[in-house]
Amino acid sequence: MPTTKIAEKQMGMPEIRMKAKALGITPGKMKKPELIHAIQVAEGCTPCFGRSNGQCSHIDCCFMPDCLKTKL
16 A cells, blocks of 8 residues: 655744735734634635544645644
């Protein structure tokens, strides 16, 4: 069974804030998961960051490396 290579680099908060601002979201004092959920909603996606239990089929998600390590 072939495996898909997933980017291992996590996005830092400065990158996440820039992405949020580009989508018209004011990050303010949002914590990382809250901000990423707002980004996911703005992009028309399910706000699933940190809720994957280590398994996720969205291999093209830029938050995946960090998401798989986060439990909410």
